[in-house]
Amino acid sequence: MEIRNRKYINYxxxxxxxxxxxxxxxxxxxxxxxxxxxxxxxAVDIFANSAYPAVAxxxxxxxxxxxxxxxxxxxxxxxxxxxxxxxxxxxxxxPFIIKEAKPYLSGIAPYMKIGGIANTVxxxxxxxxxxxxxxxxxxxxxxxxxxxxxTGIVNIGxxxxxxxxxxxxxxxxxxxxxxxxxxxxxxxxxxxxxxRFAVLCVDYDLENLNxxxxxxxxxxxxxxxxFDFEVIKIKPFKNVPPNTxxxxxxxxxxxxxxxxxxHQLTQNYDYIVACGLADDLFFKQLGLFRSLNxxxxxxxxxxxxxxxxxxxxHFRLFSGALxxxxxxxxxxxxxxxxxxxxxxxxxxxxxxxxGYISGYILDIIVNMHxxxxxxxxxxxxxxxxxxxxxxxxxSHDYSPVIxxxxxxTFLWACVSPTxxxxxxxxxxxxxxxxxxxxxxxxxxxxxxxFKECNCFIPIPNEEHELRAGDYFYYxxx
Numbered sequence: 437m438e439i440r441n442r443k444y445i446n447y448x449x450x451x452x453x454x455x456x457x458x459x460x461x462x463x464x465x466x467x468x469x470x471x472x473x474x475x476x477x478x479a480v481d482i483f484a485n486s487a488y489p490a491v492a493x494x495x496x497x498x499x500x501x502x503x504x505x506x507x508x509x510x511x512x513x514x515x516x517x518x519x520x521x522x523x524x525x526x527x528x529x530x531p532f533i534i535k536e537a538k539p540y541l542s543g544i545a546p547y548m549k550i551g552g553i554a555n556t557v558x559x560x561x562x563x564x565x566x567x568x569x570x571x572x573x574x575x576x577x578x579x580x581x582x583x584x585x586x587t588g589i590v591n592i593g594x595x596x597x598x599x600x601x602x603x604x605x606x607x608x609x610x611x612x613x614x615x616x617x618x619x620x621x622x623x624x625x626x627x628x629x630x631x632r633f634a635v636l637c638v639d640y641d642l643e644n645l646n647x648x649x650x651x652x653x654x655x656x657x658x659x660x661x662x663f664d665f666e667v668i669k670i671k672p673f674k675n676v677p678p679n680t681x682x683x684x685x686x687x688x689x690x691x692x693x694x695x696x697x698x699h700q701l702t703q704n705y706d707y708i709v710a711c712g713l714a715d716d717l718f719f720k721q722l723g724l725f726r727s728l729n730x731x732x733x734x735x736x737x738x739x740x741x742x743x744x745x746x747x748x749x750h751f752r753l754f755s756g757a758l759x760x761x762x763x764x765x766x767x768x769x770x771x772x773x774x775x776x777x778x779x780x781x782x783x784x785x786x787x788x789x790x791g792y793i794s795g796y797i798l799d800i801i802v803n804m805h806x807x808x809x810x811x812x813x814x815x816x817x818x819x820x821x822x823x824x825x826x827x828x829x830x831s832h833d834y835s836p837v838i839x840x841x842x843x844x845t846f847l848w849a850c851v852s853p854t855x856x857x858x859x860x861x862x863x864x865x866x867x868x869x870x871x872x873x874x875x876x877x878x879x880x881x882x883x884x885x886f887k888e889c890n891c892f893i894p895i896p897n898e899e900h901e902l903r904a905g906d907y908f909y910y911x912x913x
Contacts (some may be wrong), residue, residue, distance in 0.1 A: 437827075439907045444844055444894040445825060451737075452810055452820040458734040459811075460755055461818055462706075463763055463784035464629040470617055473609045475662075476627040477817050482603045484620035487593035491551035495590045499563045500544040500554035507583035513566050516541050547590070557588030596620070608817060631816055633658065633665035634701060636710040636790070638672050638722075640687050650711050650800045654793075657804045658709065663812070666705070670697040672722060698730045702756025702788035707815055709808055714880075715750040715794040731756060731790065737807070738794075749846070750795050751803045753811060756788035789815055796880035802846060802892060805911055825909045826851075828870040828891075834902040836872075836895065847893045848873045848885060851910055870908060889913075 439445075465479040494500055500521070507513055521542035524531040534540070534553050544550065544557060565578035596602065602620050603613060609625075617625065635658060637651045651667075658665050671687060673694035689697075701708055713719040715738060731754040738750030763784040769777045791811055793803045806823055813821040828851045836847060853868040870893065875885050891910045895902075 437907055439827065439909060440899060440902065441893065441895045441908050443896050445822075445909050447844070448806070448894075449820070449822060451735075451807070452814065452822060455735050455753060455811060456814060456820045459753075459789065459814065460785040460787040461782070462628070462786050463765070463782075464786060465626050466629050467624055467626050470614065470623050470625060473614055473617070473625055473627065474611065476609050476625075476630070478603055478605050478607045478609070479626045479628050481601055481605050482617065482620075482622060482625060484596050484598055484600050484602050484622070486621040487597045488595045488619055489549070489590055489592055491549050492555075492592060493590035494544045494546055494548050494550055494554075494557045495588050496557055496559055497546045498544065498557060498559040498561075498588070499541050500550055500588075501539065501541045501556040501558070501583065502554045503539045503556055503583070503585055506585050507566075510566070510569050510580070513583075514570050515539060518542065550589075555589065556583065556585050558583055559588075606818070628816070628818070629706075631706040631812075632704065633663050633812075634668050634705040634708045635665050636668045636670070636701065636708050638710070638712050639669040640672060640713075640722075642687060650793075650797050653797060653800055654709055654711060654804060657809070661809060661812075665709075668701060668708075670694065670701075695730060699757075702730065702790070703759060706788055707812055708788065708790040709804075710790055710792045711800060712792065712794050714796060734789075749802050749806070750793065750799055751807050752792040752794075753807075754790040754792060756790070758785060758787060760786045797883060798878075798880045801913055805913055823911050825911060826868070827907055828868040828910050830902055830904055830906045830908060831869040831871050832904050834872045834874075836899065836902065838897045838900060840897060842897055844894050845897055847895060848875055848889045849891050849893050849910065850888050851891045851912070867907070870910060872902070 463479075468476065501507075501516065503516070505512075507516075515538065517536055517538050517540040519534060519536055519540045519542045521531045521534075521544065532551065532553055541563075544554075550557070562581050562583070565574065565580055566583070568574050568578060569580060602616060602622070603609075607613065609617075609627075635651065635654050637648070639648075655665070655667065671689045671694070673691040674688040713722055733752060734755055735753040736751070765782045765784070766779060767782050768779050771777055789811070791803075791808045793800050793808070810821045810823055834847075836845060838845070849870050849872045851868045851870045854862050854864050870891075872893070873885050873889050875882070891912045893908050893910045895908070
């Protein structure tokens with residue numbers, strides 16, 4: 437399958453890998469109960485606290501037996517008593533309380549816990565010839581296969597033994613892995629510390645300049661992605677020239693106050709999603725655009741000298757100052773045979789990160805899905821994470837408007853996995869169909885086309901003609 441915009445996906449992967457190289461890695465850990473572990477990442481290897489199965493299980497459906505020796509003759513078989521194991525269960529009685537002293541047998545379902553009440557399980561096909569030979573008349577073809585003591589059993593520890601490795605460090609706990617840990621009698625695990633999130637706006641408190649509308653979209657994204665966060669608004673600082681007086685304190689603070697606010701943010705939160713004024717010449721030295729020693733720029737996209745990359749889409753990633761001492765750890769990487777391949781010294785730095793989106797709502801929509809969410813997940817899981825790309829097929833020809841000054845363009849589109857036939861019945865497509873929305877006179881604050889838009893498609897600006905049947909990566913919003 438040829439996907440027309442694969443080149444952009446490769447570029448986006450390069451972005452995530454580059455961010456991973458400059459992003460500080462934290463090694464702070466905490467112990468949590470198993471009931472609160474979903475989605476968390478293990479900081480250490482986990483070993484079983486008990487073997488599984490903890491008691492023997494029946495491996496097959498048929499008859500279980502409690503016998504002292506192998507059964508090789510009909511006379512031995514006749515000495516075995518029949519008990520009603522499952523009948524007791526149906527009657528609401530405990531079937532594991534068995535007072536029979538002689539060898540006995542009963543019916544059993546597969547994988548039932550039989551513990552110490554039985555030591556052998558045979559199939560009905562093996563049992564019936566013995567039953568007929570002892571109490572009825574043998575049938576033609578009956579074979580009395582010896583009943584070997586200990587067969588048909590899933591033994592204690594067949595899956596894993598106590599202290600066996602269950603999950604490795606850096607595994608992410610899913611529903612199934614949580615069930616595995618519960619089965620292994622693990623009640624507490626050590627994970628990387630949960631991130632503390634904040635949504636920040638440098639608020640000028642002016643109707644035409646503040647970002648409350650865009651900030652609400654950021655909050656909605658964070659909430660829909662399942663992140664708990666605090667909403668923070670701070671005032672910018674004054675840039676008063678020498679020998680100039682100002683009396684208006686309604687929208688700005690002193691530099692010291694502003695710097696202290698930023699410092700407190702980077703001390704109290706691990707990832708801050710911030711938004712600010714549009715990235716242009718007039719606002720260049722306002723709000724978080726100013727150079728602060730408190731914030732160190734790690735990555736940027738959309739700078740003036742980066743026009744060759746992407747239209748709009750301004751994003752910066754900052755880090756705060758160290759909040760604790762730098763930690764170093766020697767990490768050994770071994771092959772499957774346990775032989776050392778390489779040893780590295782890992783450096784861990786406890787720093788806050790700030791993803792800063794400037795501009796209007798369309799920039800913020802794109803960046804929240806394209807860069808903010810992946811960098812949050814990368815911060816949580818300590819490995820590059822791509823956006824949730826999906827593949828669709830174009831349902832029509834389209835000629836995009838190309839600006840040769842840029843390398844990539846974003847197209848707005850509607851994607852649907854279903855259509856309707858001539859009788860208005862729903863038809864599900866194996867690959868969702870994409871319909872590109874032709875937005876005339878697009879502005880960065882324009883949302884009227886979202887009446888039908890639900891995704892965007894990045895394409896290289898060398899793609900002058902798109903054809904029906906072409907495959908594209910797209911990102912739902």
